[in-house]
Amino acid sequence: MRRIGLFDSGLGGLITARWVWMRRPKVDLLYYGDTAHLPYGDKSPAQLRGYVREIVRFLIAAGAEGIGIACNTASAVAVDVAQEVAAGLPVWDAIQPTLAYFRAHRLPEPVGVIGTYTTIRSHLYGRALSQMGYTVKELATPLLVPLIEEGWTKHPATRAALRTYLTELGEVRTLVLACTHYPLLVPLIRRYYLRRGQDVKIISTARLLAEAICSPLTDSGQKGSLTLWLSDPNPRFIALASRFWGSPLRPMPLPCPS
Amino acid sequence: MRRIGLFDSGLGGLITARWVWMRRPKVDLLYYGDTAHLPYGDKSPAQLRGYVREIVRFLIAAGAEGIGIACNTASAVAVDVAQEVAAGLPVWDAIQPTLAYFRAHRLPEPVGVIGTYTTIRSHLYGRALSQMGYTVKELATPLLVPLIEEGWTKHPATRAALRTYLTELGEVRTLVLACTHYPLLVPLIRRYYLRRGQDVKIISTARLLAEAICSPLTDSGQKGSLTLWLSDPNPRFIALASRFWGSPLRPMPLPCPS
Structure with missing residues (x-):
């Protein structure tokens, strides 16, 4: 496998992409940022399933040999859609690597889970962790993605939002960042x-997803590349994509506007 | 004219709708909140023009005899699309009533204009006010809509965001709220x-739009109604819509998901 397709509602998934590429620089990454439909976190499952279907189709047509869903919200409501379209190709979702990590390690509790409205409302983390015997507290923190996509990762507004959210969450010993944007916070x-x-242990779903994607990939051949598509290639998104990726990026044109 | 169609990217336009209805309670308001594509402020003009075309078509098919674009971003990039589809029916955009107000009154300067990325990048306010001889400062303040749509109209995060934005804007004597959400701030x-x-005079484009819509409307006949459609009728949006409107609202089903 040399070509991995990755997608997210916007640019946050580029953080996962970068981690994959740092560990496996000989892989070709095909990244689709669905900036026309950003943010995913407060869309309904029906809407999101439609978007995921189109994106996975697009990435496979572009040559992807495996699909990484670098978005917890899409993973929560549409992993079956991605698997159906991928028709046997491997699909990594953002949730299973974290649940596997909890199965392999006993982490201190209570466990807090923060993410978008749709992710939290799915209760996928809450239910699975409860079944493993954990005490779990879940909280939707919908403003964190807009704050990060504004680039305010150290701003007083972000601190104030986090203070409100983490206070509402209450005491935890482990915190799951159930959104691939949150590592920046x-x-x-x-x-x-x-x-x-x-003393709170922080578990990043973005990093565990990156590790899950890396594990079957070999590191041979020539240096790989990142190909970027944005469903809305607004100049602001292009600038932010370059910032998240760490070097200048220019999106490829899409065959037709979606 | 009894039936007025109004639309916005989300729910902010309900503030304009409420002002219209408080002054003209015998009007039937048809409101379309394009929550599936929220926020408009960082989408590209091409995307937005497509959305506006479909929404205006829908509202006219639903019986609207005039269209109010209760969104500065859509007004900045797609008023011609709305006019074309409306084919002679009156179209009120969110920008012209404010420019007319500036023509009728001499306001203190410098004039600050805050709005979304797309509104500010259009320079429609900046150019028109400069031509009237005003010194103008424009600033995109993209986080304010997400903060308002979270309901955080008095939150420290919103105060911190406003502090950063208004400090960056610098000294002004008049401030134009070039987004229909901002009256809540x-x-x-x-x-x-x-x-x-x-001492800063605050000009609300939402209020001036409501007044422009009201002026040709008569106040006769029986009590009117509000009909609400949401392109993504997520429970969170429904709750927020009721809050913005001031009493419980339930969206009508759309003929097909857009």
């Missing part, structure tokens, strides 16, 4: 808990 | 300027 989250003298 | 904006001892 780890410094602020750590500071919040440090100031309160709380 | 007037208390925080007033407080920001009051604390700095600055």
Whole structure:
């Protein structure tokens, strides 16, 4: 497998893509950012399933030999759609690697889970972790994606939003970042808990997804590439994509506007 | 004219709708909230023109005898599309009533204009006000819509975001709220300027649009109604719509998902 398709509602999934590429630089990554439908977090499952169907079709037509759903919201409501379209090709969703990690390690509880409205309302994390015997607290934190997509990863507004959300969540010993955007907020989250003298283990679904994608990939052949498509190639998104990826990116034209 | 169609990217336009209905309670309002494509502010003009075309068609098919574009972003990039589809029916956009107000009154300067990325990038306010001889400062303030749609109209995160944006805007004597959501932030904006001892006149495009729509409407006949459609009728949007409108609302089903 050399060509991996990855997609997200917007640009947050590029963080996962970067981690994959840092560990497996000889892979070709095909990334689709569905910026025309951003944010996914407050869309209904029916809408999202339609988007996922089209995107997976597109990535496979573009040559993807495996599909990574770098978005918890899409993973929560449309993994079966992705699998159906992928017709036997491997599909990695953003949720299973984290649940596998919880099965393999006993983590301190209570476990907090933060994500978008749709992810949290699916109760996929809450239900699975409860079945493993964990005490779980789930909270939707819908403003974090817009704050990150504004680039305000250290801004007082983001600190204030986190303070409200994490206070509402209450005491936890493990915190699951159930959104692939949230790794950019780890410094602020750590500071919040440090100031309160709380020792909280942070589990990043984006990083565990990246590791799951990397594990079957070999690291041979010539240097790979990143191909980027944006369903709405607005200049603002292009600038932000370059920032998330770490070097200048230019999206490829799409065959037809979706 | 008894039936007025109004639309917005989401629910912010309901503030305009409520003002119209408070002054003309015998009008039937047909409101379309395009929650499936929220937010409009960072979409490209080509995307937005497609959405506006479909929505105006839908509202006219539903019996609208005039169309109010209760969204500055859509007004900035697609008023010609709305007019073309409306084929002679009156179309009110969110920008012209404010420009007319500036023509009729000499307001203190510099004039600040805040709105979404797409509205500000259109420079429609900046150019028109400059031509009237005003010194104008424009600034995109893209997080304000997500903060309002979260209901955080008094939250420290919103205060922090406003502080950053209004500081970046710099000294102004008049501030144009070039987004129909922003009236909900007037208390925080007033407080920001009051604390700095600055006397700033606030111009709300949402209110001036409501007044423009009201002026040709008569107030006779029986009590009117509000009919609501949401392109994504997520429970969260339904709850928020009721809050913006001031009493419980339930969206009508759409003929087909858009």
